[in-house]
Amino acid sequence: KAGVTQTPRYLIKTRGQQVTLSCSPISGHRSVSxxxxxxxxxxxxxFEYFSETQRNKGNFPGRFSGRQxxxxxxxxxxxxxxxxxxxxxxxxxxxxxxxxxxxxxFGEGSRLTVL
Amino acid sequence: AQSVTQLGSHVSVSEGALVLLRCNYSSSVPPxxxxxxxxxxxGLQLLLKYTSAATLVKGINGFEAEFKKSxxxxxxxxxxxxxxxxxEYFCAVTHYNQGGKLIFGQGTELSVKP
Numbered sequence: 001k002a003g004v005t006q007t008p009r010y011l012i013k014t015r016g017q018q019v020t021l022s023c024s025p026i027s028g029h030r031s032v033s034x035x036x037x038x039x040x041x042x043x044x045x046x047f048e049y050f051s052e053t054q055r056n057k058g059n060f061p062g063r064f065s066g067r068q069x070x071x072x073x074x075x076x077x078x079x080x081x082x083x084x085x086x087x088x089x090x091x092x093x094x095x096x097x098x099x100x101x102x103x104x105x106f107g108e109g110s111r112l113t114v115l
Numbered sequence: 116a117q118s119v120t121q122l123g124s125h126v127s128v129s130e131g132a133l134v135l136l137r138c139n140y141s142s143s144v145p146p147x148x149x150x151x152x153x154x155x156x157x158g159l160q161l162l163l164k165y166t167s168a169a170t171l172v173k174g175i176n177g178f179e180a181e182f183k184k185s186x187x188x189x190x191x192x193x194x195x196x197x198x199x200x201x202x203e204y205f206c207a208v209t210h211y212n213q214g215g216k217l218i219f220g221q222g223t224e225l226s227v228k229p
Binding site: 004031032033042043044045048050055056058090092094096101103104105106107108109 | 156158222
């Protein structure tokens, strides 16, 4: 069974540009969550999508957005990039169960550098 | 609001020694607790999780953790460290209706000396 796939793995952008990151969840998983990981702030929750609907949202500005497609693949977009957006962006998928939060399976991340 | 505190950003042990990584949580509702491990340039892998069943939870690679409500703790232990255990470890908390939203601690980097 293939794991969570994130593309691209590495990318470099300049301030003011925008970026789109892609995440393909494990087959059958309908929930996709996104996290930002930085040395200073650690792992922070961005948002979660389930069945094409945003189910949870973290405390990030509106420049950070996402969406989920009918095949459960998800994309996140960051507009008007700032230096502080440089981070590892992690995607995680899960198969929601009726007995509480399911296990999150993480991809290897997309490392964004903003110059 | 929920939060997690991991005591010690760096822990160093000798190979074969006990591993103890500390995690304290704050939650106003019954928590679900997790330990994840991250190797360099990789994503996170679940080690174990507490979901209100047994308070002593056994995970992969010989790790275990004990949920202590009175101490609001969920410390991770392993009786004998192996070189391959060197990695960063994250404790996380959520509750029943939070889906994929986890609150992570700042992480503890574990070094294992030969």
